[in-house]
Amino acid sequence: MKVKIRQWNAVASWLWVANDENCGICRMPFNGCCPDCKVPGDDCPLVWGQCSHCFHMHCILKWLNSQQVQQQCPMCRQEWKFKE
């Protein structure tokens, strides 16, 4: 017997390769989106800091904008630098 597969329609779900499940700022799942967004994924990306913490981009930007003096990671208080 020979089986010839013409087409395989599979189902997968995408997920961020992150070391945590939820954003430390908004506490929403990374695989969802930040409170201001409607659509996850491309429209609400994650960003990583050099301290290896990651957040929804919108969340961390909001946080950084609210910081007057020094821009720190809200988790570890190290200076926030975007990971290249």
Added chain:
Amino acid sequence: MEDIGMEEDSAEISGSAQKQGVADAWETVTAALMSPGGLGPEQGLWDSLALLSGEGLGRLLGGWLLETLQMRLSSAVVPEFWAELKQPENELEERGRAWVLLTAFQTLLGRLEPFLGGLERLESWQDEGRGSVCGPGPGGLQERAFTIIRALLLFSPSPVLQERVLEFYSRTFSVYMHQEGQAEDGAEAPEGPEGGVCPGCGVPTQQCWCKEALAQLKELSHILSKLQLLEWVSCEAVTSILHKLIEQRMEQHCRGEYERSFLLEFQTWLELVLGWLSKVFASEAEKDGLVPAPGAPGAPGAPSVPSTPSLQAGQPGSSVLKQWRCHMHQFFCRIYVNMRIEELFSIIRDFPESKAAIEDLKFCLERTNQRQQLLTSLKSAFESRLLHPGVHTSDILTVYISAIKALRELDPSMVILQVACQPIRKYLRTREDTVRQIVAGLTGDAEGCTDLASELSRGDPVTLEMQDSDEEGADPEDWTPDPTDAVPDKMGSKRRSSDIISLLVSIYGSKDIFIDEYRAVLADRLLHQLNYNTAREIRNVELLKLRFGESHMHYCEVMLKDMADSRRINSNIREEESRLSEEEQPPLSLSSIILSSEFWPPLKEEKLELPPVVCQAMEAYTHRYEKLKAMRTLSWKPHLGSVTLDLELEDRTLTNLTVSPIHAAIILHFQDKSSWTLEELSVKLGAPKELLHRKLALWQQHGVLREEAGGRYYVVETGSSKEKMDRGVMLIDSDEERDSNTTTQSEQREEKLQLFWAYIQAMLTNLDSMTLDRIHSMLRMFVATGPVVTEMDINELEGFLQRKVREHQLLVSAGVYRLPKAN
């Protein structure tokens, strides 16, 4: 006689000189008054009368006349009348009886005529102002005389009179209706077929006495009216005839016939009946000075006039006829409403077709006070005919939807709808598949139930948001109070919505249930699709958005967007693959739907190890995806999706089979090795045996595999010879393909219970041991976040804990739960 004595007494008092003159005058007067037809010399009478009244005897005259009348009546006339009426005792046939009835009244009239004549003369004399003949007491002389006649005659009426009158009237009615009917519409009166029987009087044609009957009717009416007995003798008979006839006619014409309005038809008919009535009450009518010559109001041609449904709007008849018209109209409405109330369930069931009946009913119901009756009867009809386990949920919904539509028509205030349908709503709440059915109806995949889908796509949906708002109605002038039978509850009239979808959705009091269900249905549909075509789903979601509001449909929108994104990613990856060299081409063409897991309903998790060839393809796909979308990866759901494949066997090929991944995985394994046991397969695929057993059935049905003793499955390479045997192995579950990919309600619930497990563990760690009640109340106290806890009763919790005990994750002794000691 005594009267004479009395007269003599008074004569003595008046004085002797004129004694003789007075006596003479009295003689003259009494003789003249009693003489039939008033033959006596008028002038002599007048003179005598003047003399008497001059002597102050005028008053006595009236008294004397009445007294005489009374004596005569009670001693002779009344007994004679009754004797005559009863005399032939059942021996006669109908025609004879009618004749006897008439003669009895004729005799009665004959006996009383002298008195009446005398009374009339006295009255006219008095009217000329020449003196008073009335005794003391109210009312004219004639009036009092008639009262006496009525009183004595009908003091103890024998039922025979009623019977006779009824019979007679019925007969004349049918005769009249027949004649008029012929003139009106020949089709209505059943002609000829009875074979020589006159349809009017019901006897062979040659003996027909229709004409006679009508003449008799006229005469009888005349006599009765002359004696002022008409109302007393005939009203009852006429009423019962009318009642009976309307009822009969309605039974014949309207019962079970909902598609046409009967109001006009009945109105025409009632006008016809009125013609007969005008014959019965002809003399009365004439006396009122208003025209109706017998038959005029109902005469052919006339009844077609009124175009409004109002039965009252007719020609001005005499007051009697007008009264009767009102009566008949009332009868009609009441009887009609009664009948329709009985049939309301069927009417509702046939609704769009039975609109005419509903409109008729509405018209009549407004004129009779029977709403309460309607409500009770409809409620019990629903309960006995609809709300029992034998009726499919979709049928209940269909009837409910028709009921909404029909009752909306019947009662724009929606009170009837609200009250009568309460039991349906309550009952639907107890059915498990209600939500699914409603959602299926909304998306248009329910069989037969297309109403909802069309309702959804109707132009101006009232959004549910809008109704929730407390905003006052547009114009205060338009406000109408609720009917008195409205249920006084928090729902104001403005929230008593007539919108079918909002009514259905509100069965559960919350739209979230529906949206969740819709999400599940949508997920199923999307995942079962082979292409990425979502036009229909997009349309549905847009429509639902109008209903439920943007925010509630957000998840569904993301789901649809996922489909679009997947398509794009897919074609991207495909393009990349196509640039590869020949040998690098992937061994199987894989396309994928990529979900945003947070936004999809929880999908069934099933373990399944796919054959290496597929896994490799998936890995390759993942790599490409990762390249496309930085920092993101894919988590495959191996059991979901669909596979199209061809099977090449030795003697045949099966092409274009579309199966689920697990089917494909199974058959791929058989490609490498032609026989497998269930255990081997189970190990290889990482799936439970029972599941595999079920799935294998598909291939058995296709005749590709066969099962042999010892649970071994073999490939059937040469199938044709085995054809017959394969037929025998029918599929165990042929609806396997339609299996839902989303988890069922109970599974979701299970998951939520699992959530509590963490709490329970923590509590038991801290408190060492707890009873069931304690655990339950603690959970209620601390985990009161979602609706789940409040819904979860103690039994359910117990069941859950018992299971944990069986799984050795919990110990129980003497009703106290504790965690097993570590290690």
